[in-house]
Amino acid sequence: MAGYRGSNINPKKFERGQIKILLVLLPLAVFMAIPIVYIFCHAFKPMDELFAFPPKILVSKPTWNNFSNLFKASQSSGIPMSRYVFNSIIVTGLVVLASIVFSTMAAFALSKLRFKGKYTIMEVNNAALMFVAVAVQIPRYLVVDFLSLKDTYLAHVLPLLAMPVGLFLVKQFIDQVPDALIEAAYIDGAKDFLIYRKIILPLIKPAIATTAILAFQGVWTNIETSNLYINDEAMKTLPFYLNTLANANNNVAGQGIQAAAVLIQFLPNLLMFIILRKSFMNTMANSGIK
Amino acid sequence: MARTIGRKRSKIAKHENGNKSAYGFLAPYLILFSIFIIIPIAIAIGLSFTNFDTIQFPTWKGFLNYVTLITQDEIFMQYVLPNTVKYAIVVGIGGYVLSFLIAWALAQLTSVPRTILAIIFYSPSMTGAVAMAVVWKIIFSGDQMGLLNSWLMNLGIIDEPVIWLTSSTYLLPIMIIVALWSSMGVGFLAMLAGILNADEELYEAAAIDGVKNRFQEMIYITIPTMKPQMLFGAVMAIVGAFQNGAIGVSLSGANPTPGYAGQLIVNHIEDYGFIRYEMGYAAAVSVVLLLIVMVFSKIFSKLFKEKD
Numbered sequence: 001m002a003g004y005r006g007s008n009i010n011p012k013k014f015e016r017g018q019i020k021i022l023l024v025l026l027p028l029a030v031f032m033a034i035p036i037v038y039i040f041c042h043a044f045k046p047m048d049e050l051f052a053f054p055p056k057i058l059v060s061k062p063t064w065n066n067f068s069n070l071f072k073a074s075q076s077s078g079i080p081m082s083r084y085v086f087n088s089i090i091v092t093g094l095v096v097l098a099s100i101v102f103s104t105m106a107a108f109a110l111s112k113l114r115f116k117g118k119y120t121i122m123e124v125n126n127a128a129l130m131f132v133a134v135a136v137q138i139p140r141y142l143v144v145d146f147l148s149l150k151d152t153y154l155a156h157v158l159p160l161l162a163m164p165v166g167l168f169l170v171k172q173f174i175d176q177v178p179d180a181l182i183e184a185a186y187i188d189g190a191k192d193f194l195i196y197r198k199i200i201l202p203l204i205k206p207a208i209a210t211t212a213i214l215a216f217q218g219v220w221t222n223i224e225t226s227n228l229y230i231n232d233e234a235m236k237t238l239p240f241y242l243n244t245l246a247n248a249n250n251n252v253a254g255q256g257i258q259a260a261a262v263l264i265q266f267l268p269n270l271l272m273f274i275i276l277r278k279s280f281m282n283t284m285a286n287s288g289i290k
Numbered sequence: 291m292a293r294t295i296g297r298k299r300s301k302i303a304k305h306e307n308g309n310k311s312a313y314g315f316l317a318p319y320l321i322l323f324s325i326f327i328i329i330p331i332a333i334a335i336g337l338s339f340t341n342f343d344t345i346q347f348p349t350w351k352g353f354l355n356y357v358t359l360i361t362q363d364e365i366f367m368q369y370v371l372p373n374t375v376k377y378a379i380v381v382g383i384g385g386y387v388l389s390f391l392i393a394w395a396l397a398q399l400t401s402v403p404r405t406i407l408a409i410i411f412y413s414p415s416m417t418g419a420v421a422m423a424v425v426w427k428i429i430f431s432g433d434q435m436g437l438l439n440s441w442l443m444n445l446g447i448i449d450e451p452v453i454w455l456t457s458s459t460y461l462l463p464i465m466i467i468v469a470l471w472s473s474m475g476v477g478f479l480a481m482l483a484g485i486l487n488a489d490e491e492l493y494e495a496a497a498i499d500g501v502k503n504r505f506q507e508m509i510y511i512t513i514p515t516m517k518p519q520m521l522f523g524a525v526m527a528i529v530g531a532f533q534n535g536a537i538g539v540s541l542s543g544a545n546p547t548p549g550y551a552g553q554l555i556v557n558h559i560e561d562y563g564f565i566r567y568e569m570g571y572a573a574a575v576s577v578v579l580l581l582i583v584m585v586f587s588k589i590f591s592k593l594f595k596e597k598d
Contacts, residue, residue, distance in 0.1 A: 013400060017398075025392070032471060033408055040427070040488075049492045055435055102322070106316045109315035118312075129529070131529070132532045132533055134556050135583075136330040136331055136576055137559070138559070139576075142330075142333060143333070158322060161319075164323075221416075223420050226315075239421075242424070244419050246427070262425060265417070266418075272412075275341060282483075288480075288521065
């Protein structure tokens with residue numbers, strides 16, 4: 001044997017050396033998965049299993065009771081849960097759509113067009129990657145108040161649209177599109193908007209999917225906008241309602257309902273990621289800050 | 291050939307500097323970026339030099355808020371700052387190193403187990419702050435019905451249920467565990483993609499040149515070839531750690547947290563801003579937080595920035 005042969009990044013088939021790695025990763029993966037599996041099963045546990053002692057992770061006789069109780073609990077509080085779900089869907093849809101359009105447009109300009117101030121804008125956006133939104137929640141509140149956005153859907157939507165990470169990733173991805181393609185289109189007389197729509201957008205589908213995932217994750221579980229900018233209960237979103245539930249029913253019976261609500265929050269995120277993960281990883285390969 | 295190059299150059303020249311439509315493409319993003327990121331930062335910096343109770347017009351105080359923060363705010367110096375430093379080092383830096391090591395280990399597996407494990411490692415970061423608190427509150431429940439209490443009592447490690455989340459001894463370590471649990475986010479996937487994208491010939495060449503084991507290979511080949519992803523991952527890790535900083539309040543259900551044990555700088559801002567309405571002072575704390583994040587990111591840039 002000639003000693004070490006170089007490890008196999010992205011191996012095609014299973015080799016014995018991988019067993020060591022699996023032995024380290026599997027226990028960690030179990031630690032990561034336990035809370036999620038537990039909450040998943042909790043949501044389907046009937047009352048006697050929720051009260052069972054000692055508590056068990058897995059569910060043996062699954063039921064939909066917690067979900068129907070979740071809907072009933074919200075009926076007694078005056079505002080039906082469907083209203084929060086409706087608000088969340090509207091807000092999420094608007095944020096995802098608008099952030100795709102805005103960040104692909106801006107990324108196209110930053111990557112392929114030439115104009116004054118381009119590098120400054122890119123530098124500022126790169127610096128904004130380290131922006132921690134919670135740090136400026138007070139000034140943000142003042143801005144939302146000043147623009148009279150309080151108690152409107154726009155208060156949920158607008159603050160989340162400027163997503164430096166999204167713009168950064170899309171721009172990096174558009175950088176991979178060869179300039180020659182765009183030159184050829186200019187020669188054929190195409191205007192910038194046509195190039196954006198007919199050449200860029202079809203070529204950057206993975207980056208679009210990535211922006212969609214990031215925007216969705218940012219908005220679907222966001223509680224700040226409901227907490228800070230909205231006073232009208234009927235305008236608040238699902239995470240806010242979930243938080244109220246979490247604070248109100250801190251007993252074992254309430255746990256089943258909370259778990260059901262958590263699942264409603266978590267599953268769309270997970271499914272979206274699983275479906276779009278290839279595009280996501282494809283974009284991430286270009287994510288480096290140079 | 292020469293003619294096509296000439297024509298190409300003239301086309302680019304035509305679009306050099308003068309492309310007006312670029313501003314149209316940028317406008318929606320830039321306007322929102324200014325309103326919700328730049329202006330709030332500017333307001334925070336401005337307000338940090340004033341006394342502002344949200345009702346009366348702010349009055350100028352100069353550097354007094356900063357001076358008070360450093361010299362007189364005992365809670366900040368005694369609890370908030372040490373907690374934040376511990377939390378940022380373990381969750382920000384520790385979480386970052388852990389994400390990289392896990393990504394690196396995952397890259398050595400075949401595609402199917404790698405994808406499944408990557409989804410498992412990534413999924414906690416998708417739960418969102420509220421759901422995360424609910425999940426862990428149930429696990430750390432303070433009576434014998436709590437999963438952890440029941441396990442530990444079964445193993446005979448403790449005799450009586452521990453009230454984990456309102457205990458000033460356990461709150462910070464629990465916050466750190468929960469934050470680490472959810473720290474395999476976008477940066478983790480970026481680093482995984484970066485490792486997988488590496489040139490295989492480089493690895494073969496390194497083995498011929500005398501790289502002896504996986505560890506050497508990681509230090510001499512993997513990390514240097516993916517510095518840009520390493521930097522992106524680092525920035526995401528630091529921002530994520532601070533962004534999740536309110537976790538102590540959601541777990542213990544109180545701001546301030548019991549005995550200030552889980553009080554982080556983000557909670558201090560909320561405490562002064564939204565509970566005491568001392569907005570000027572809260573703004574000064576925000577500016578300090580932004581500076582801390584910047585210092586961390588600068589350190590990582592020094593480490594990973596590629597020299598031209």
